Amino acid sequence: MKKLDIHRNIQEPTSEAMKEHMNFDEVLKRSKINQSSTPKSGSKSWWWIGGSGVALSIVAIWFLINQKNASTPNYESQSIEMKSIVEIKPLDIPDVLSLEISVPDVVSTTMNNHEQSNSTDTDQKPISKVVYLEPKLVSSIPFVFDDQFNLEEQYQQFEELSIYKNMSFMPIDKAQQSMLKLSWDSVTFHKSNKEQYYLILYKMGQGVICPVSPVFEEDHFVEALKAYNKNK
Amino acid sequence: MKTVSAIYHQGPSLLEEELQWIEASKKDPSAFGKLYQKYYTDIFRYIWKRTTDEELTATLVSDVFVKAIQGISKYTYQGVPFSAWLHQIARNELNLYYRSTAKNRSVVIETDQLKDVMTDIEEDDKEEQLQKLISGLSELDQEELELLEMRYFEKRSFKEVSDILNIKEGNAKVKMHRVMQKLKTIILKK
Numbered sequence: 001m002k003k004l005d006i007h008r009n010i011q012e013p014t015s016e017a018m019k020e021h022m023n024f025d026e027v028l029k030r031s032k033i034n035q036s037s038t039p040k041s042g043s044k045s046w047w048w049i050g051g052s053g054v055a056l057s058i059v060a061i062w063f064l065i066n067q068k069n070a071s072t073p074n075y076e077s078q079s080i081e082m083k084s085i086v087e088i089k090p091l092d093i094p095d096v097l098s099l100e101i102s103v104p105d106v107v108s109t110t111m112n113n114h115e116q117s118n119s120t121d122t123d124q125k126p127i128s129k130v131v132y133l134e135p136k137l138v139s140s141i142p143f144v145f146d147d148q149f150n151l152e153e154q155y156q157q158f159e160e161l162s163i164y165k166n167m168s169f170m171p172i173d174k175a176q177q178s179m180l181k182l183s184w185d186s187v188t189f190h191k192s193n194k195e196q197y198y199l200i201l202y203k204m205g206q207g208v209i210c211p212v213s214p215v216f217e218e219d220h221f222v223e224a225l226k227a228y229n230k231n232k
Numbered sequence: 233m234k235t236v237s238a239i240y241h242q243g244p245s246l247l248e249e250e251l252q253w254i255e256a257s258k259k260d261p262s263a264f265g266k267l268y269q270k271y272y273t274d275i276f277r278y279i280w281k282r283t284t285d286e287e288l289t290a291t292l293v294s295d296v297f298v299k300a301i302q303g304i305s306k307y308t309y310q311g312v313p314f315s316a317w318l319h320q321i322a323r324n325e326l327n328l329y330y331r332s333t334a335k336n337r338s339v340v341i342e343t344d345q346l347k348d349v350m351t352d353i354e355e356d357d358k359e360e361q362l363q364k365l366i367s368g369l370s371e372l373d374q375e376e377l378e379l380l381e382m383r384y385f386e387k388r389s390f391k392e393v394s395d396i397l398n399i400k401e402g403n404a405k406v407k408m409h410r411v412m413q414k415l416k417t418i419i420l421k422k
Contacts, residue, residue, distance in 0.1 A: 004377075005336040007284055009343060018276040021290035024268045028261060031301035032293070164288045 037200050130159045132231050135224035138215040141168045143181045154189040155214065163227040164218035169199060169212035250314055257304045264301050272297075272314060275322050281386070282326055284338040292329060296322045316395030323378075323396065339369060339377070345385050353416040361419060368418035376411045383408055 037101045151169075155161045168208055169189075171177050179201070184204045198211045242250070250270075251349055256263035275296055280289040299321050330337055345367055350357040368382060378397065382388045390397075394404040 003336045005284070005338045006366055006369065007338060007340045008366070010284065010340060012277065012340070013286055016274050017286070018273045018280075020291070021266075021276070021286075022272050023294070024297075026267050027268065027294055027297045028264070028301065031261060031298045065285060 073231055132163055132228055133160045133214060134232075135164070135221060135228055136213065136215045136231075137221045138168070138170055138217060141170065141215070143177070143219055145169075145187055149184075149187040151187060151189055158191060161214060163231050164214075164216075164224050166216070167224070168220075169197075169217050170203065170215045172196075172211040172213060179208065242300055247313075251309055254304065254307060254309075254314060257301070261301050261304075264297075264304065267300075267314070268297055271318055274315065275318055278319060278386075279326060281340045281381070282338055283329075284340060288329075292322070292325050295325050299325070314397050316392065317404055319396040320398065339381065339385075341366070349380070349384050349412075349415065353412050353419070355416065355419055364419045364422045365415065367422070368415055371418055372411065372414065375407070376414065379404065379408050379411055380415075 152165065152167070155167055156164070161167065169180075171180060180199075182201075182203075184201045184203050188200045188202070189197070190200065191197050196211055197214060198209055200207045200209055202208075250267070253266045254264060257267065272293065276289055276293050279292050280286065280294075283289050283292070300318055303321070307314065321410065343362065346362045347357040349365060350361060355361055369380075372380065375397065379393060382393045382396065383390070389407070390401050390404050393408075395399040397404065399407070
């Protein structure tokens with residue numbers, strides 16, 4: 001609240017003094033002028049006009065930002081730069097054996113499963129190949145999560161991140177950076193159907209979703225890059 | 233605490249007369265003159281106590297009545313007296329004014345009124361304590377201050393306070409009780 005000017009035991013104007021200011025004709029006149037929507041000469045009317053202008057500007061800016069967001073990353077629309085699981089198009093392969101020979105080791109487990117479960121299936125369905133996420137370098141991350149959250153264990157559940165250690169998280173929305181510095185009861189790591197990674201930060205039973213990009217600080221980037229080159 | 237506002241708690245005949253003036257004003261704005269005469273000083277006093285500037289008060293009162301004439305067609309008596317409706321407009325005008333300027337909000341108090349507050353919060357009414365109460369007023373939020381002003385500094389009834397603040401009477405009582413508790417805590421802390 002604004003600072004108060006407190007006046008103690010001051011004399012209020014007398015009824016006569018108050019009535020000296022009465023001027024009903026002027027009030028009536030003003031009420032008619034204002035009803036015809038002419039801006040009144042007081043500063044408040046200009047404030048309203050200014051306010052309307054500001055409101056229009058906000059709507060215009062909002063529209064422009066939305067237009068821009070159609071091409072910039074956000075939680076829902078981010079162009080999945082980190083998209084890591086790619087689909088292999090149906091191959092013209094005569095039998096399963098030749099397929100086992102031609103694909104990298106990483107996929108062989110998938111292939112074997114496929115063979116066991118459907119060895120007589122002649123349909124050529126798309127096969128998923130794990131492509132590890134290429135490590136991304138950032139200068140520094142101003143926050144570190146507590147080891148007790150086991151984030152490393154959590155992100156290694158995702159195949160494309162399973163080869164990495166000491167990975168960090170950069171919020172997509174920079175405004176959320178300061179939020180990550182807060183003390184949280186627990187933090188969980190997830191990936192949406194649209195391939196967007198996100199953290200859920202829990203405090204007092206309430207969760208906050210924070211879309212993130214997996215990144216590496218300088219100290220761990222070289223190690224991550226080696227792991228990537230070895231497995232790609 | 234004595235809380236009588238004759239103009240607010242008027243009898244059925246005066247109320248009936250007032251409703252006739254209101255209906256006439258809806259058809260012909262110049263008929264509003266009687267309502268203007270009746271409520272001018274009341275609204276002036278309400279605004280002056282929150283500005284302490286006579287000229288500014290006169291301007292704001294004028295704005296209040298301009299808006300009242302423009303909005304009179306929307307007013308229908310449904311238990312909220314015309315006086316409270318005018319005070320609601322005055323309250324909005326004051327809020328608009330203080331939001332648009334850097335000026336400090338004024339509060340007018342008398343020593344006896346401060347002593348009433350101290351009595352109700354069961355605290356000593358020595359000058360030192362009164363000073364603590366005065367400095368504690370700035371720790372109240374806007375609605376809390378308005379409640380205290382209307383109830384203790386203007387001696388309005390809970391019915392009138394609740395009508396002006398557009399809240400239920402029971403709610404006004406509960407809020408007032410909380411304000412008193414808050415003030416007591418503030419005084420004891422200082």
